[in-house]
Amino acid sequence: MNVLFATSEMFPLIKTGGLADVSGALPLALSQVGVDVRVVLPRYANIKTDLIESEIQIGQKEILGQPVKINLANLNTGHLVYLVDHPVFSARQGNPYIGPDGNNWHDNPDRFGLFCRAVVALSTGLFGDAWKPDIIHSNDWQTGLIPALLSESSSPKNIFTIHNLAYQGVFDRPTFERLGLPWSLWRPDALEYWGNMSFMKAGIVFSKFVTTVSNTYAQEIQSPEFGYGLDGLLHHKQDRLKGILNGIGEDWNPQTDPLLEKPFSTSDMTGKAIIKESIQHEFGLTIDGNIPLITHVGRLVEQKGIDLLIQAIETLGSAQVQFVILGAGEHRFEHALRSLAEKNPDRIAVVIGYDEKLAHRLEAAGDAFIMPSRFEPCGLNQMYSLRYGALPIVHRVGGLADTVTHITPESIKDGSASGIVIDHLDVSAIHWAIGYFMEIYKDRDLYRKIQQQGMQKDFGWITSAKEYKKIYSAALKEQTHDESSQHEH
Known part of the structure; x- marks a missing residue:
């Protein structure tokens, strides 16, 4: 054939x-x-x-x-x-x-x-x-x-x-x-x-x-x-x-990824902690392994819900959570993100453009990966995130609905829980999802269990x-x- x-x-x-x-x-x-x-x-x-x-x-x-x-x-x-x-x-x-x-x-x-x-x-x-x-x-x-x-x-x-x-x-x-x-x-x-x-x-x-x-x-x-x-x-x-x-291809594998400072796997996660600290240091964020880091890599356009994400981050105030965002797109969103980073240099960093190596490092560094797309035919980043041990925060559309299982008592019990899924997308829903993630992150045993389940999913x-x-x-x-x-x- x-x-x-x-x-x-x-x-x-x-x-x-x-x-x-x-x-x-x-x-x-x-x-x-x-x-x-x-x-x-x-x-x-x-x-x-x-x-x-x-x-x-x-x-x-x-x-x-x-x-x-x-x-x-x-x-x-x-x-x-x-x-x-x-x-x-x-x-x-x-x-x-x-x-x-x-x-x-x-x-x-x-x-x-x-x-x-x-x-x-x-x-x-x-x-x-x-x-x-x-x-x-x-x-x-x-x-x-x-x-x-x-x-x-x-x-x-x-x-x-x-x-x-x-x-x-x-x-x-x-x-x-x-x-x-x-x-x-x-x-x-x-x-x-x-x-x-x-x-x-x-x-x-x-x-x-x-x-x-x-x-x-x-x-x-x-x-x-x-x-x-x-x-x-x-x-x-x-x-x-x-x-x-x-x-997703084998070029996205935390055990063999040449773009990472140190490889990691479900049996040895020390590499992930090292990469997170490296990202915090590089972007001038507060260096603290206990502060949750949420990353985003994508086009800065309305399809990706970036306007809603910007508003949600603004309303978080001084919450103990960090963001690193990599992307390019509409100038109004690029400007708004730069402004956010300038006002909050210790907890928000923004890189305008695209950098393959940084994209891999952000997937590896993140404790969560946020992807509030209005629509998403398939999406690859949520699968990269699962493989790299970052909990995806997504909207229940397209491939996001097919690849991320919302964390509930039932999905925790049956071992399918892998991320946080928003049903009705708006600023308050994103705000809620970030808060829910931070609650889960505080319970380190539960967080690790869900993280490991995600890393073991097969998206070959x-x-x-x-x-x-x-x-x-x-x-x-x-x-x-x-x-x-x-x-x-």
């Missing part, structure tokens, strides 16, 4: 968020369960070329009158990766999607439209590569045109994964015309979306199966509250819509990979059935 995994980012080559983590870890897990998988992504200016052990040019082809090269790279991580090379990717430094002014690149639909066409050309043999995929597994709006462009072809089959339905790649009709797409796709049961076009809708409509990244999110996106205008389409496709929980990728393999097999079985029916007629 040959699978071409199409994505706009992949760790460790280039990362802006969770999609990169999935695109790095899932293909390796798929190869462990017997799938021949290759990843395809744009060759951005900022990819880490030191990870490439060898590279060969597959071919060069004109796409919409523009020369596009595709190379096959062998990474020292074990990945085989096709890199789609064109100046709209390779001549721009910085973020894959956003320009230096903080706004989306004005030509993103053209850039990712070109990428989708290149993937289609590669998969149908137009670049002359001998390896042919049976399945193309596309991810999020940037790859949504691939299934639409392949809709007239019987092979390969398309699987599409929604990582976050809020970002849909919606553009106007002149963009549709400029992209040179077939007019047969401009209709309500194809790409047309309230007078505009939607890359995300294209991926959903034209794929054999649609997956998303947790069971709860698969249900939520069929409702108006979480469906962003596509809930009717997703409900219509519900028998072909499946939630498969993301896993192999379980997820087996589920994806089943979906690939179902798509290929349908193809065989369709072909045999045609022969009978």
Whole structure:
């Protein structure tokens, strides 16, 4: 079974968020369960070329009158990766999607439209590569045109994964015309979306199966509250819509993590205490192992509930609790957090930006990790937190609901308790959750018991990979059935 995994980012080559983590870890897990998988992504200016052990040019082809090269790279991580090379990717430094002014690149639909066409050309043999995929597994709006462009072809089959339905790649009709797409796709049961076009809708409509990244999110996106205008389409496709929980890779393992000052495990937690003290010292917080430390790593946007968290921290007053927050996003939230840290330097620290090493250290240092997202398709940080012995404080949505079990007398008794889950999200609920965590933290025996239970949960990728393999097999079985029916007629 040959699978071409199409994505706009992949760790460790280039990362802006969770999609990169999935695109790095899932293909390796798929190869462990017997799938021949290759990843395809744009060759951005900022990819880490030191990870490439060898590279060969597959071919060069004109796409919409523009020369596009595709190379096959062998990474020292074990990945085989096709890199789609064109100046709209390779001549721009910085973020894959956003320009230096903080706004989306004005030509993103053209850039990712070109990428989708290149993937289609590669998969149908137009670049002359001998390896042919049976399945193309596309991810999020940037790859949504691939299934639409392949809709007239019987092979390969398309699987599409929604990582976050809020970002849909919606553009106007002149963009549709400029992209040179077939007019047969401009209709309500194809790409047309309230007078505009939607890359995300294209991926959903034209794929054999649609997956998303947790069971709860698969249900939520069929409702108006979480469906962003596509809930009717997703409900219509519900028998072909499946939630498969993301896993976390071995790069997030406190026993082997090279980014930590000292490793730790359920049997020896001294490393965690050392890292907490190191973080307190580094950020000028009061150095005291008995003061609970709550950390947060994420985008500073409303989706993540950061506005509510800021208000909740403000109303805590001088409570004996510390916060370290790492993230970047809306300037108003960055400014508010900096202001909080300036007023409370002994108990609040803020780092604006993203730092992979610091992200690992904060997961390890924290006694709790707060993640009050308004919606969360899967979420990875709450799983990292559990593995690193930090109790997650979360809102009962999406993957957060599927991975964190609220601490109650019953869940403590049956050994499933792992964190604090808010049912109705507002400032007072976050305030309450922080207070509840501090009460649990005071009871050190109870805290340690819950912490250990969380650290022992299995969020490995192999379980997820087996589920994806089943979906690939179902798509290929349908193809065989369709072909045999045609022969009978």
